[in-house]
Amino acid sequence: MNRLQESFYTRDVLDVAPDLLGKKLCIRSEDEIYSYYISEVEAYRGEEDKACHASKGRTPRTEVMYRKGGLIYIYLIYGMHWMFNIVCAEKDFPQAVLIRGLQELNGPGRITKKLKIDSSYNGESLVNSDRIWLENGNKPDKIFTSPRIGIEYAGEPWLSLNWRFFI
DNA sequence: TCAATGATTTTG
DNA sequence: AAAATCATTGAT
Numbered sequence: 001m002n003r004l005q006e007s008f009y010t011r012d013v014l015d016v017a018p019d020l021l022g023k024k025l026c027i028r029s030e031d032e033i034y035s036y037y038i039s040e041v042e043a044y045r046g047e048e049d050k051a052c053h054a055s056k057g058r059t060p061r062t063e064v065m066y067r068k069g070g071l072i073y074i075y076l077i078y079g080m081h082w083m084f085n086i087v088c089a090e091k092d093f094p095q096a097v098l099i100r101g102l103q104e105l106n107g108p109g110r111i112t113k114k115l116k117i118d119s120s121y122n123g124e125s126l127v128n129s130d131r132i133w134l135e136n137g138n139k140p141d142k143i144f145t146s147p148r149i150g151i152e153y154a155g156e157p158w159l160s161l162n163w164r165f166f167i
Numbered sequence: 168t169c170a171a172t173g174a175t176t177t178t179g
Numbered sequence: 180a181a182a183a184t185c186a187t188t189g190a191t
Contacts, residue, residue: 042186051186061175078187079172085186098186109187119174150186 002135006127009069013088013095016069017043018165020086020097024137027115028130034115037137040101040166042148044085046094051154054094064123065094072132074112074122081109082118086126100149101166140167 004023009016018041026035044052053062053075064073065087073085073096085096100108112118117132126133145162152159 044186053186056176059176075186076172076174077185079174079185081187083186100186107188113188148186153185 004126004134004136006068006070008134009086009088009126010090011069011088013043013045013097014163016086016088017041017097017163018143020099020134021143021165021167022138022140024135025099025102025132026135027117027132029116035135036102036105036115038099038101039103040099040106040164042098042100042165043163044096044098045163049154049158051148051151051158052094052096058094062094065096066092067123069095070125070127072121072124072126074117074119076119077109082112083108084112084115084117084121100164143167 020038020041023038024035025038026033047054049055054065058066061075064071068091069088071087073087075083077083084099087096089095102111105111105114144166146164147160147162148164
């Protein structure tokens with residue numbers, strides 16, 4: 001067992017996001033353990049980031065992002081897809097990483113469908129949970145960056161920031 | 168290129 | 180109470 005500890009998550013989201021690439025996402029389902037390498041992520045950082053849900057302030061939905069790093073933030077988009085996010089930074093700093101892709105499994109909505117992740121995981125801790133956690137994996141050879149996807153509504157400068165990281 | 172589909176947020 | 184929003188996907 002090689003589980004990542006809380007100190008990994010409580011750093012700034014811009015440090016955590018690229019470090020997540022190549023890590024293993026492990027999930028227990030019916031007493032079988034499956035693991036997938038993370039290949040694509042995006043950083044969402046604070047209330048001033050117009051693309052981040054926390055930019056509108058603390059609401060029942062975004063409350064979990066204001067808590068300590070290492071928790072899971074789940075929410076439904078377009079009425080049909082669960083998005084899987086990892087909360088970062090210390091308490092009261094709303095930051096999260098959206099997991100957009102796993103090795104041989106691209107698309108944030110397809111991940112949660114395949115792994116059977118739903119709202120019951122919201123607020124769960126990757127440090128303590130017995131059904132989902134992260135382990136050290138392969139260090140990626142090279143990391144690419146680009147602007148984030150699907151946030152046209154946020155406007156500049158957020159639209160141009162290279163806060164998407166992928167292998 | 169666009170319909171499906173629903174929790175959350177705002178009053179467009 | 181009603182309407183708009185939306186970090187997507189898959190089919191046409």
